Amino acid sequence: MGVCGACTYEYYLNRTLKIPGFDFQFTVPEDIEIVTYDTDSTGIQDLALGRIDAMVSTVPTLEEAIKKGKKITLLGEPIFQEPLSVATDKSSLLPGDTLVAEINAVIEAMRADGTLSELSMKHYGVDFTKGAGS
Structure with missing residues (x-):
């Protein structure tokens, strides 16, 4: 599972995301391997090339990558909302x-x-x- 390193999504996948006033329900499988990237773009590129199986990012970022021709697909609803x-x-x-x-x-x-x-x-x-x- 690709994710931007040291971003809220990495903390979410590791079940360590804490934001005062927000209670997150972590819906993350126990056995995933997390691969961190310096940017979402690098992770999306690896996803499009088949180097990783999935990528967690913002919907607008992923939609923009699709518009630009990346062969990726959005699955399901957002896993969480961050303030x-x-x-x-x-x-x-x-x-x-x-x-x-x-x-x-x-x-x-x-x-x-x-x-x-x-x-x-x-x-x-x-x-x-x-x-x-x-």
Whole structure:
């Protein structure tokens, strides 16, 4: 099973993924061999060449590889959903709490008015704001 090394997917496959506030149900077979890669692209290339049997990555990354001609197939539903965040530069001219509060307000407004859903559908064809498998 190929996976990006030191990424959330590797931690998930090893059953060591911990994110405060989230309880993951690990649905990973006990006897898999995990092969780590520096990038998803390298793992996807090995998958397409038959060097590995499977690859865990994001749906958009795998779909893009398929669009670019990689001979791979998506199977089933996403195995888990990870919460994502916005990173800020600590050297910003705004005080950290002010900047974070402003970003949070903008994101919440975009969620409330449907903009996040629209952007997800436009760019990915799936509304990722609804959770895994939606």
